[in-house]
Amino acid sequence: MAAANTMRADVVVIGGGPAGMSAAIAAKEAGAEEVVIIEREPRLSGILQQCIHNGFGLHKFKEELTGPEYGQRYEEMVSNLGITVLTDTMAVDITSERTVTAVSKEKGYFTINAGAVVLAMGCREKSRGALSIPGTRPAGVFTAGTAQKLVNIKGYMPGKKIVILGSGDIGLIMARRMTLEGAEVKAVCEIMEDSGGLTRNIVQCLKDFDIPLLLRHTVVEIHGKKRVEGVTVARVDENLKPIPGTEEYIECDTLMLSVGLIPENELSKKAGVEIDPKTRGPVVDENRQTKVPGIFACGNVVKVHELVDFVSDEGEIAGRGAALYAQGKPICEGEQKTDKPKQQEQKKGVKNLSDGNSKGDTVICTICPMGCKILVDAGMNVTGNTCKRGEKYAIQEVTAPERTLTTTMYAEGHIMVPVKTDRPVPREKLSACMKEINCRTLILPIEAGNIIIENIGGTGANVIAARSFL
Amino acid sequence: MYKIAIIGGGVVGGLIARAMSKYQGSLVILEKESDVAMGQSKANSGIVHAGYDPEPGSLKAILNVRGSQMMEEVCRELDVKYRKNGTLVVGFNDEDMKRLEQLLERGRQNGVEGLELIDGEAVRRMEKNLSEKIVGALYAPTGAVVCPYELTIHSIGNAMDNGAELLTDFEVTGIERKDSPEPDMGICYKITSADGRTIEAEYVVNCAGIHSDEIARMVDGREFNITPRRGQYLLLDKEAGDLVSTTIFRTPTKMGKGVLATKTVGGNILLGPTSEDIEDKENKAVTAEGLSSVIAREAEFFDLIPMDKVITQFTGLRAHGNTGDFIIESPQPGFINCAGIESPGLSASPAIAEMVEKMLIEAGAAGELKADYEPEVRGIIRFKDMTADEKNSLIEENPSYGRVVCRCEEITEGEILEAIRRNPPARDIDGVKRRTRAGMGRCQGGFCMPSVAEILSDELGIPFEQVTKSGEGSEITFDRTKTGGEK
Numbered sequence: 021m022a023a024a025n026t027m028r029a030d031v032v033v034i035g036g037g038p039a040g041m042s043a044a045i046a047a048k049e050a051g052a053e054e055v056v057i058i059e060r061e062p063r064l065s066g067i068l069q070q071c072i073h074n075g076f077g078l079h080k081f082k083e084e085l086t087g088p089e090y091g092q093r094y095e096e097m098v099s100n101l102g103i104t105v106l107t108d109t110m111a112v113d114i115t116s117e118r119t120v121t122a123v124s125k126e127k128g129y130f131t132i133n134a135g136a137v138v139l140a141m142g143c144r145e146k147s148r149g150a151l152s153i154p155g156t157r158p159a160g161v162f163t164a165g166t167a168q169k170l171v172n173i174k175g176y177m178p179g180k181k182i183v184i185l186g187s188g189d190i191g192l193i194m195a196r197r198m199t200l201e202g203a204e205v206k207a208v209c210e211i212m213e214d215s216g217g218l219t220r221n222i223v224q225c226l227k228d229f230d231i232p233l234l235l236r237h238t239v240v241e242i243h244g245k246k247r248v249e250g251v252t253v254a255r256v257d258e259n260l261k262p263i264p265g266t267e268e269y270i271e272c273d274t275l276m277l278s279v280g281l282i283p284e285n286e287l288s289k290k291a292g293v294e295i296d297p298k299t300r301g302p303v304v305d306e307n308r309q310t311k312v313p314g315i316f317a318c319g320n321v322v323k324v325h326e327l328v329d330f331v332s333d334e335g336e337i338a339g340r341g342a343a344l345y346a347q348g349k350p351i352c353e354g355e356q357k358t359d360k361p362k363q364q365e366q367k368k369g370v371k372n373l374s375d376g377n378s379k380g381d382t383v384i385c386t387i388c389p390m391g392c393k394i395l396v397d398a399g400m401n402v403t404g405n406t407c408k409r410g411e412k413y414a415i416q417e418v419t420a421p422e423r424t425l426t427t428t429m430y431a432e433g434h435i436m437v438p439v440k441t442d443r444p445v446p447r448e449k450l451s452a453c454m455k456e457i458n459c460r461t462l463i464l465p466i467e468a469g470n471i472i473i474e475n476i477g478g479t480g481a482n483v484i485a486a487r488s489f490l
Numbered sequence: 491m492y493k494i495a496i497i498g499g500g501v502v503g504g505l506i507a508r509a510m511s512k513y514q515g516s517l518v519i520l521e522k523e524s525d526v527a528m529g530q531s532k533a534n535s536g537i538v539h540a541g542y543d544p545e546p547g548s549l550k551a552i553l554n555v556r557g558s559q560m561m562e563e564v565c566r567e568l569d570v571k572y573r574k575n576g577t578l579v580v581g582f583n584d585e586d587m588k589r590l591e592q593l594l595e596r597g598r599q600n601g602v603e604g605l606e607l608i609d610g611e612a613v614r615r616m617e618k619n620l621s622e623k624i625v626g627a628l629y630a631p632t633g634a635v636v637c638p639y640e641l642t643i644h645s646i647g648n649a650m651d652n653g654a655e656l657l658t659d660f661e662v663t664g665i666e667r668k669d670s671p672e673p674d675m676g677i678c679y680k681i682t683s684a685d686g687r688t689i690e691a692e693y694v695v696n697c698a699g700i701h702s703d704e705i706a707r708m709v710d711g712r713e714f715n716i717t718p719r720r721g722q723y724l725l726l727d728k729e730a731g732d733l734v735s736t737t738i739f740r741t742p743t744k745m746g747k748g749v750l751a752t753k754t755v756g757g758n759i760l761l762g763p764t765s766e767d768i769e770d771k772e773n774k775a776v777t778a779e780g781l782s783s784v785i786a787r788e789a790e791f792f793d794l795i796p797m798d799k800v801i802t803q804f805t806g807l808r809a810h811g812n813t814g815d816f817i818i819e820s821p822q823p824g825f826i827n828c829a830g831i832e833s834p835g836l837s838a839s840p841a842i843a844e845m846v847e848k849m850l851i852e853a854g855a856a857g858e859l860k861a862d863y864e865p866e867v868r869g870i871i872r873f874k875d876m877t878a879d880e881k882n883s884l885i886e887e888n889p890s891y892g893r894v895v896c897r898c899e900e901i902t903e904g905e906i907l908e909a910i911r912r913n914p915p916a917r918d919i920d921g922v923k924r925r926t927r928a929g930m931g932r933c934q935g936g937f938c939m940p941s942v943a944e945i946l947s948d949e950l951g952i953p954f955e956q957v958t959k960s961g962e963g964s965e966i967t968f969d970r971t972k973t974g975g976e977k
Contacts, residue, residue: 060894110893112894123885125889125890127892128881128885129882129885144937147932147935147936148934152724152800154778154780155776156775156776157776157804159960159965166935173940175971175972177968179968240778428972432974434970458974459975460975461975
C-alpha cells in the first residue's frame with residue numbers, strides 16, 4: 021500500500037451496474053484516458069447479476085436477453101476498452117471538488133482526484149420499516165431483491181409458503197421464480213386498482229401458475245414470533261386505508277416486499293449535489309450534469325427507470341459529458357442522444373384477463389407493450405389483434421403456449437450459474453425441465469452461450485449458460 | 491457449583507455480573523434467549539434521566555440520581571456511547587408550568603443538580619424545531635442518552651473477560667433450595683432450565699425483567715406482580731437527525747411521562763413510546779393504533795415530523811411492578827430479587843449494581859479481589875470514526891477492515907468478525923446488528939444481510955441455512971435450491 025494513497029483519473033464512475041458500465045464506456049469513447057469504475061461487489065453488472073429472467077436488451081440489442089447476458093455484453097466492452105475496474109471497493113465520500121474516497125482490502129483507504137465524476141449508485145428497495153407494517157418482527161420478511169439474491173446468487177430458498185406485497189415487475193418475477201424452485205406463492209397483494217407490472221409478467225408469472233392477485237389489498241399485520249407464521253391482509257378503500265372487517269389471515273412463512281425503489285443518493289449529498297424531492301434523485305441538465313460542475317449522474321440514482329435499456333442510454337449521455345468536461349471541452353448540445361421517449365406501456369390487471377366470453381378464448385398479447393386483447397374463437401378465427409404477429413401469438417397461446425425458461429444451475433462449490441433455454445419450450449414442460457436442470461452438476465469453467473443440456477426434455481430446446489464463469 | 495448465578499442478561503444483570511466479577515468465586519449469567527440484552531434492555535428509550543421525576547425517598551429516586559452520576563464514568567470504562575444532551579420537559583400552559591415548578595422542587599429534593607425553568611423563547615433557542623405553542627420548560631442539563639444494549643453487551647463482555655460464564659438459551663423453569671453437596675457450605679440453589687440443564691449456585695440474583703415475578707415465586711412464594719407495559723417506538727434516519735438534539739418530554743400527568751423525542755447516540759431520531767399494559771409477556775407486536783398515537787402526540791412538539799425518514803418501528807416491554815418502586819431485597823438467605831426495574835431503571839442500573847454488590851458482600855458472596863481484574867473494555871473498532879491514516883494502518887494490519895459490508899452505516903467485515911469473536915459472542919444476524927450497527931441503517935439490512943449471514947456461517951462453522959435472525963427457529967433461509975444431484 022502506497023503511503024500517499026492518492027490516484028488521479030479523468031473520469032471516476034461510482035457503481036458498476038448497467039448505468040456505470042455504459043457511462044464508463046461512453047467516457048472512454050469520448051476521449052477520456054483514465055476511466056475508473058468503483059464497484060462494491062466482486063463483479064460488475066450490479067443487480068443484473070441476480071435478474072436471471074429475460075426481457076432485457078430489446079431496445080439496445082434488438083434481441084431478448086437475460087440480466088446476466090445483458091450485463092456480460094457491457095462487461096466485455098469495459099474490459100476491451102482498458103477501463104480500470106476496482107471491484108470489492110466501496111466509495112465512501114465525494115467532495116464537490118471531485119475527490120472520491122474509497123476503501124478496499126487491496127488498496128486500503130484511498131482517494132482519487134477525478135476530472136469528472138459519474139454517479140451511478142442505483143437505488144435501494146423500500147423496507148418494511150419505511151412501510152410501517154404492524155405486527156411482530158420475525159425472520160422471513162424480505163424485500164424482493166434480497167430474496168432474489170438469496171435464491172439466485174446464494175442458492176438458498178428464502179421461503180416455502182410466500183405472500184408477496186406489491187405487484188410491480190420485481191414482485192411478479194419473484195412469484196414465478198419461487199414457484200419454479202418449488203415454493204408455493206399464496207398470493208400477490210396490490211394496494212392499487214391495477215398491477216404496476218407489465219402485461220407479459222402478469223400472464224407469464226402469475227396466470228401461468230394460477231397465483232392469485234389480490235387487487236386493492238394490503239398486508240395489515242405480520243404474525244409469528246421467530247419465523248413468519250402468517251400475515252393478515254385486508255381490502256383498502258379509495259384512500260388506500262384498510263377497510264375494517266375485510267381482514268383475512270393467510271398462513272405463510274415468508275413475506276416479500278416489492279413496494280418501491282428509492283434512488284441511493286447519500287454520496288451525492290456529501291458532494292453537495294442538489295436533490296429533487298420528488299424523484300429523490302439529483303437535479304440534472306440534458307447532459308446529466310448535476311448542479312455541481314463536473315459531477316454527472318445516470319440511471320436509477322437519478323430516477324427509477326422502467327427498462328435497463330433506458331438506463332444504458334442515460335449512462336452514455338452522462339459518460340460522454342463527463343469525458344468532455346474532464347478534457348475541458350464544451351459539451352455541445354444536439355450531439356448527445358436524448359432520452360428515448362417513454363413507451364406507453366399498457367398495463368392490465370388480472371381481472372381483465374378473465375372477462376372473455378364463452379364463444380372463445382381471450383388472450384392478452386405480450387409480443388409488444390401494446391397489450392392487445394385478442395379473441396380466438398373455436399374455429400381459430402382471430403379478432404382484436406393489430407398486427408400479424410399478434411395473430412400468430414394468440415393462436416399459439418391458445419393451442420400450445422410456450423415459454424423461455426430461465427433459472428440457475430448448480431456448479432461445483434455451490435455456485436449458481438444462470439441458464440436459459442435457447443428457445444421457448446411448451447409451458448406444461450417447464451416443471452419437467454426444472455427437474456432435469458436441478459439434478460445436474462455443471463463443471464466450470466463455462467462461457468456464456470455454451471450448451472449445457474441438449475434437447476432438454478425432448479423439447480428441441482438446449483439449455484445454455486447465460487454468464488461466463490472462467 | 492457456582493458461587494453466584496445471575497438470572498437475566500439484561501442491563502441490571504450485566505452490571506451486577508461486572509461488579510461481582512472483580513472478586514474471586516465463580517459466576518454464571520443465565521439468559522433465556524439466544525443472546526444478551528434481548529428484553530427491555532434492547533428496546534427502550536436509552537435515556538439517562540436526571541432524576542427529578544421519582545417520589546423523593548423512593549429507591550427509584552435515590553438510585554436514579556446516583557446512577558445518573560455514575561453513568562458517564564461507567565460508559566467511559568466500558569467504551570459505551572454516552573452523550574449528555576440534557577432534557578427539556580416542556581409545558582404548553584399555566585397548569586403545565588405549575589406542575590414543572592413542582593417537578594423542579596422535587597428534583598432539588600432528590601439532589602439533581604443544575605435544574606432550571608426556562609421560557610418558551612429560550613426553549614426554541616435550544617431547539618429551533620419545537621412548537622411555538624410551548625410556553626416554557628424544565629431544563630435538566632444532566633440528562634443524557636446511552637445505547638442501552640451496548641451498555642448491556644459491554645458489561646457482560648467485561649464480566650466474561652474477568653472470568654464470568656454466560657449460558658444462553660437457559661430459560662429457568664425451577665429453583666430448588668437444598669443443602670449444599672459440599673460439606674460446611676450450608677445451603678445452595680439448584681436451578682433447572684426448560685431444556686433440562688441444571689446448575690447449582692450458592693447465591694442467586696434475580697434480574698429476570700418482566701419474568702422476575704415468576705422467578706421470585708419459584709423461591710419463596712412472595713407476592714409481587716410484574717405487568718408487561720408495552721412501549722412502541724418509531725426510529726428515523728440519521729438524515730432527520732437535526733430535528734432535535736436534547737431529549738424532549740411533555741409535562742407529566744397522572745398517566746405518566748408520555749412520549750419523548752430524542753436523538754440517540756447513533757444519531758437517529760427516536761419517537762415514542764406508547765404506554766399500554768398488556769397481558770402477554772411475549773407480545774412485542776407493533777400496532778397501527780399505537781404508532782398513530784405516537785405520531786399524534788409527537789405532533790404537539792413539532793410542527794413538522796419528516797415521516798418519510800422513518801426507517802423502523804419496534805416495541806419494548808417494560809417490567810411494571812405493582813409496588814410502585816423498584817423491588818431490591820433478599821427474601822431468603824443467598825437469594826436477591828431485583829424486580830420491577832422499569833423507568834428509570836436504565837439510569838439507575840449502575841447504582842443498582844453497586845447496591846446489590848454491597849448486599850452480596852454482606853451475605854458473604856464475595857471472595858478476595860482478583861489480582862488481574864480489568865475494569866475496562868475496548869469496544870469494537872469503529873472504522874468509520876477513524877482518521878484516514880488510522881484506517882490505512884488498520885487495513886494494512888488486517889485487510890478485513892478494508893471490506894465495507896454494511897454501506898448505510900459503513901461497517902466493515904473486520905468489525906463483524908470482532909463481534910462474533912469477542913465476549914459475549916454474536917451468534918446471529920440481530921446479534922451482529924446490535925454490536926456493530928450493520929443492518930441498522932436506512933436499507934435495514936436489505937443489502938448486507940446475506941453477506942453478514944455468510945460471515946456468520948463461515949465463522950461459526952455452520953451451514954448457511956442454519957444462520958438465524960435471532961436464535962433457533964428464526965433461520966433466514968430453508969434448504970439449498972438445488973444440489974446438482976449431490977447431497
